[in-house]
Amino acid sequence: MKSHNTEKISALADGELKGLSRWLTQRHVRHCPQCAAEYHRVERVRETLAACPPVVEMSDSADFFWSKIRREIEMHENETISIPMPRLSLSDWLMVHRGALATVTSGLMLLLATGVMLQQPRLAGPGAVMVERVDTVIPNTVATPLKGADADVAVIWVSGLEWTPDLDQMKECFDNLET
Amino acid sequence: MRWIATVVLSLLFAWPAHAASVQARLIRASNEHGKTDPVLADISGKLKEKFGYKFYQQLGAQQQPLKTGAKLQLNLGQNFQVFVTPRPSNKRQQELELEWYSGKTLLVRSVVRVVENGHLLVKGPEVGNDWIVLAVSVRN
Amino acid sequence: MSARRTEVLNNPVRAASKRANQEVLTALSDRDLVERCQRGRLEAYGELVNRYRNRVYALALGMVRNEQDATDLCQETFVKGWQAIRGFKKNASFYTWLYRITTNLCIDYVRRRDRRPTVEFQEAVDPDADAGVEVPPSNQPLPTDEVRRRELRELIEAAMERLSPEHRIVVQLREFEGLDYAAIAKAVGCSMGTVMSRLHYARKHLQKLLRKVL
Numbered sequence: 001m002k003s004h005n006t007e008k009i010s011a012l013a014d015g016e017l018k019g020l021s022r023w024l025t026q027r028h029v030r031h032c033p034q035c036a037a038e039y040h041r042v043e044r045v046r047e048t049l050a051a052c053p054p055v056v057e058m059s060d061s062a063d064f065f066w067s068k069i070r071r072e073i074e075m076h077e078n079e080t081i082s083i084p085m086p087r088l089s090l091s092d093w094l095m096v097h098r099g100a101l102a103t104v105t106s107g108l109m110l111l112l113a114t115g116v117m118l119q120q121p122r123l124a125g126p127g128a129v130m131v132e133r134v135d136t137v138i139p140n141t142v143a144t145p146l147k148g149a150d151a152d153v154a155v156i157w158v159s160g161l162e163w164t165p166d167l168d169q170m171k172e173c174f175d176n177l178e179t
Numbered sequence: 180m181r182w183i184a185t186v187v188l189s190l191l192f193a194w195p196a197h198a199a200s201v202q203a204r205l206i207r208a209s210n211e212h213g214k215t216d217p218v219l220a221d222i223s224g225k226l227k228e229k230f231g232y233k234f235y236q237q238l239g240a241q242q243q244p245l246k247t248g249a250k251l252q253l254n255l256g257q258n259f260q261v262f263v264t265p266r267p268s269n270k271r272q273q274e275l276e277l278e279w280y281s282g283k284t285l286l287v288r289s290v291v292r293v294v295e296n297g298h299l300l301v302k303g304p305e306v307g308n309d310w311i312v313l314a315v316s317v318r319n
Numbered sequence: 320m321s322a323r324r325t326e327v328l329n330n331p332v333r334a335a336s337k338r339a340n341q342e343v344l345t346a347l348s349d350r351d352l353v354e355r356c357q358r359g360r361l362e363a364y365g366e367l368v369n370r371y372r373n374r375v376y377a378l379a380l381g382m383v384r385n386e387q388d389a390t391d392l393c394q395e396t397f398v399k400g401w402q403a404i405r406g407f408k409k410n411a412s413f414y415t416w417l418y419r420i421t422t423n424l425c426i427d428y429v430r431r432r433d434r435r436p437t438v439e440f441q442e443a444v445d446p447d448a449d450a451g452v453e454v455p456p457s458n459q460p461l462p463t464d465e466v467r468r469r470e471l472r473e474l475i476e477a478a479m480e481r482l483s484p485e486h487r488i489v490v491q492l493r494e495f496e497g498l499d500y501a502a503i504a505k506a507v508g509c510s511m512g513t514v515m516s517r518l519h520y521a522r523k524h525l526q527k528l529l530r531k532v533l
Contacts, residue, residue, distance in 0.1 A: 010519040014493070016500045044533050045522045049494040052472040056377040058390060065372055065394070066365050072398045073361070083403040085411050086419045086505035095511065096501050128272070129297035134289040143287045146229075152297040153225050158287050161304040 004028075006038050013042045019098075129154040136161075199273065199295070199319050201263050202242040205255035208232035209309040222298055222314055229300055230310060238311075242318070245273065258282045261313065271295075273317050279303070293317045341366075349413040356404045364404070368397050371414055374496065375421050381491040382425035383432075384480055392428060396421045418496075418506035422488055429484040471532060478528035486521040489514055 005025075011017050012025045029035050058065060087093075094101060131145035131154050138161065146155040206219065208230050215223050216237045226235050239256030245265045253261045259281055266274040272292040279286045279301060291299050295317055303311040344352065344366040355363035375396050380389035399420055407416060479487055485507075492498045492506060504511045526533065 007515050007519040010522060011500070011515050014500070014518070016515070041526055041533075042522055045525050045529070046494065048471070048529065048533060049475060049490075049525075052468055052475055053495055054377060054381060054472070054476070056373065056380055058373060058376045058393070059386065060390060062369050062372070065390075066368055069368060069394055069397050069401075070361065070365070072394070073401050076398070076402065079402055080405060081399060081402045082406050083399065083416070083420060085406075085408050086415050086508065088501060088504055089510050092501065092504060092511045128294045129299060130272075130292045131299070132274070132290040132292060134287060136287045137285055143289070145289075150225070150228075152294070153229070154291060154293075154297075154299050155229050156287060156289060156299070156301045158302055158304075161286065 004032065004035050004038075006035070009035055009039050010042050013039060013046060128152050131156060199317055200242050200244040201251065201253070201265070201275065202240065202316050202318055203253040203255060203261040203263070204240040204314040205238040205257060205259050206312040206314055207236045207238055207306075207309050208312050209234050209236070211308070222300075225298060225300065226312065226314075230302060230312065232310065235312075245317070255313075259311075259313075261315065263315075266290075268292075275315070275317075277315065279313055291315075295319055350409055353404065353407055353409060353413055356401070357407070361401075364397075364401055367400075367413065371417055372397070374414070375417060378418065378421050378488075378491055378496065379425055381479065381495065382484065382487060383428060384476070388428070392421065392424050395424055399424075412502070412505075415498075415502055415505050418492065418498075419508065422507055426484045426488065474529060474532060475525075478525050481528060482521055482524060486517050486524070489517045490521045490525070493518055 008017065008021070008025045009029065012022065012029065017025055029039050060068070088096065128151040134143045134145055134156050136143040136158060141158060141160040143156055143158045146157050204219070206226065208226065210233050213234060215233075215235045218237050218240075219226070219235050223235055226232070239254070239259070241253040241255060243251045243253060243263075245251070245263075247265050247267050249265070251263045251265075253263065255261060259279070262278040262280070264276040266276060268274050272294050274290065274292050277287075277289045277291060277299075279288075281304065286303060287301060289299075289301075293299060293316065297316065299313075299315040301313040301315075303313055305311075340362070344363060347355075347363075347366070349367065349370075352363045352367050356367070372393060376389055376393045379392040379396070380386065383389050383392065396417065400417060403420075407413070479490065482490065488507060489503055492503045493500075498506065500511045500514045503514045507514065
């Protein structure tokens, strides 16, 4: 505890602090005489109130009370009203459900990591296949990378490529290929 | 705990080039020979789109596993070879240095970055009315 | 057979049937009873009234300090509850919702009734000026436990009356109804931080008012 947060001492006595907050407050109370005294005072108030709970019972009997309510309901038979449902604010909900939330978040992160690990890379965005550099040493030949809409195909266009003796041999092979 | 994190991080970030291979295919593009090879089914659409020919035949193909820094020679038949030198890559794109030879003649030299299932198509020499096309891709 | 004899014969049957119906309703959960109420079954609402009337009455009495007013507020709570039951979401807690109605009615009532400003806790208040607590002089005979408890209860009630309605309600719900901070926040319609703050300062005030008996 950075300072003597006496509100937290009250919450500690009520058993409303959880986790790190509880640990820190307990630790502080153990070492701070002022806050330890405050803790005991809160406990004392709680014990005193608990020792004298109000003894309350309606003087109307159950049947009589119900008959009064029933009569009033029947008098306003078709009247309806809207009463909002009591709910916690988002921050309070997160605080109350933080254990479950932590479990769910950890589980989701684990699933995500597993999915990433198992997934084959399928990058197909712009520039997925890119020609960094191209050249040709054959005279009068030009090699040009072509840009297209397809990101996963790159084309190099080599023009002016003349016959070479090896290509002559290949032509012969072509001619002999069965169609 | 640290070794688990190391394994996880390695799996997440390491380019799977050490398990990947490069495939090169020598293709004849023609309007006359009547059919396209079924083995070219995965790229025939792209070939038609880029080069306009109706029919495509695979003349030769070879596939070898990639090893960073090691120069690979892929013999495609018809006296054509492709030399592939993978460069160090730590992203999902594999950088390759390519040299396409016809016999002893270097036709074209290029440095490309390719992703898995992406293709590099090189329009090569003309043979009569047909073209020779080189198709290079990286596979897992 | 005379009409009177028929009636005599029928009454035990009717009474037995009524008892059987009541037993069925008693065995149902709040959620099942609310479902029946939403279908227009008034007798199911009677069971809910029976279950919660004393708790609602205790809360109202703790706030308004008058039995007749507390009974009226309790009655009004249940009438409003019936009028709004169709909008009740079944997954919610019925008694928290009921407490919310009661709290709003009581706070409105207390604000309208009280002419004098309510005592808000302030650090600067002279503690002696708040002393409304008296301890029996020591030369009197020692009171019995029951008498002592009754006197203490009266002192507590007097001290509670000096709290503002907002502080009083959180002490009621926490110390006498046993609700946790989340349920109190829902019943009162504020944040849990506000509940914590109000409880803390209410207890500080009660400490000062009851210091001679603590």
